[in-house]
Amino acid sequence: MVVHIQEEDEDELVIKFEYSSERVKKVKKIAGKRWCPEERVWIIPYTEEAINKFFNLFSNEEIVVDKSLNIGNASDNILQSRSVKNLIEEMKEEIQLQGYSPKTIDVYLGHIKRFIKFHKKHPKKLKQKDVRKYLLVLLEQQKTSHSYANQALSAIKFLYKEVLQKEEVTFNLTRPKKEEKLPVVLSEQEVIKILDSIDNYKHRAILFLTYSAGLRVSEVVNLKADDIDSDRMLVRVKQGKGRKDRYTLLSEKALKVLREYAKRYSLDEWLFPGGKKGKHLTERSVQRVFKKACRKANIRKNVSIHSLRHSFATHLLENGVDLRYIQELLGHKSSKTTEIYTHVSNKNIGNIRSPLDDLV
Template identity: 40%
Template sequence: MIWSAKLIKHRSEDRIGVEFEKDKEMIQRIKLINGARWSQQKKLWHVPNTRENRERFHIEQKQDTRLSLEGQEHLNQFIRWLSAKRYSANTIKTYSDALRSFLVYYREKNVSEITNADVLDFNNDYILKRNLSASYQNQVTNAIKLYFRTVRDTKIEVDKIDRPKKTKILPNVLSKEEIKMILEAHSNIKHKTMLCLIYSCGLRRSELLNLKPQDINSKRNIVLIKQAKGKKDRITPLSNKILELLREYYKEYRPKTWLFEGQFENQPYLEQSLQSVLKSAVKKCKILKPVTLHWLRHSYATHLLENGTDLRYIQELLGHNSSKTTEIYTHVSTKSLQQIKSPFDDL
């Protein structure tokens, strides 16, 4: 039996229209589908637009990004809960977007009926089939676990939801020679100072852009980094060389609200502009590696380790919660490796 199926609108309702030559057996089979009806106007049978029916009639539907009313209410509750817990704006957006994709996928199901098996199906049938990254899968898993801990009426067993196995990716590190070239590439004192401060203090991009003039303590030779990742304050040492550079920069630009201000007064420097500053420096140095601002932070930590700085101090300087995060730099430090003699040299 030859038949064709397509998505249709019938009385403002999403349906699946099925067309075929008149056949008693086919009519009996389609009548068995719950909600199947004949349209005299369209001259075809139509069935509810459910995932089961889309699979039955081999229909590839464009992803519906709409939430059900219940799903939207749950998402709003989650956002309010995260805000009350004082999660950062970036974290709230990341977690709410991740939960949204999960709730959209199960928009035809009551949230209270979602089970651990549904989480597994979502990972297999949505994330893996679309070749989405393990980090995205981890974000969704974290959001699901965090949200369903706050929901009373649920079949989800949070502690039995497993996170994907983490891929071990080593941080990208530049040599001291490459760092020196990049930091000296710009003649513009503002551009040069920003890049030098990121490397010399191991700052994250956001940490640099959120600095204020009063955060530089020239008497104690420290930089105060306020409310960084994890809402933690920390201090990092300020070298005499970078202090001289900062003074030279300050005399020329006289920043008021932010240490590095953008085109408009009292507005912080834009992230995209800072990335362009680095990209321009890398291009001038003719370095072909895809260098990012975070590479400067990785290089700072690795160079500290190679200079003999204890891992515990590096952990404090970087603002890491766990020593395991800092220990990854032991895998990219070449100081010990350089002392190992290859047996190839004896051949």
């Protein structure tokens, strides 16, 4: 699995990974490290010594470095070559010209950099067997999800077809079968407990709006004050996933919380401004707010801020809202994406009586 490193502040770095005793042993060897139980991450000093130690300890794992950090190890040399830098820039321009979102651009370029770093060769010199080998390493050795490997393949296909004009390298490559995972959904009572646990007016407004409108975290942080249409009781989502505009619900209760928040905070361009002037709140900050609220509400489920969106859709379905309307509110391109909520809803299954109850 992936090990993430990103900036906490000017003096410290955040290390995140899925738990394993071996990884914990490694990170404990870094001088000045500390465990942050609230966010369940490791913190290390932002020093050359600590960074080099980190890369040496985790040299056999996939390391994802936040784009804001200008750090790396010796194996990154291939990425610093002029030909590869030019290729990455050419791919970035091609993705932008095709109208992909900034998030997709970052994801695709990240996959290509890891692909190049793995083989330590310019992609022009690689063949289909090299792509297959990389995908097998992702799935079998690094134990990444099938969706992650599929995303990596999509980025590699884009590179060879649209940039290098060598489509034959990835032609007929088999995609990993899509995993049929069901979203984790909160009950209505659990949502109430989470929302009631928050005292901070700004944090309350964020989570109330996220749940009541079924927003993605990227959408809620990018909202502006004029996106709240209190006359029509709608929230306008501009350039959501897939670069689509849409409208979704504005709850009366959420509007009341928003007004309480607006009385106490000086709003500028953004509905939820961040710490830096002219910038909106970061997605990571919202995720931290949600995690803190879950701990305070004693929620034991393994949920994320996106679970509020899943819960919004499921609760609408359980309350009799037509799936087509839910699809529109969520901004799903395909109805098949929305249909997953029929598998987690208790609307029908909740009325079925277990045979055990008739036996005992």
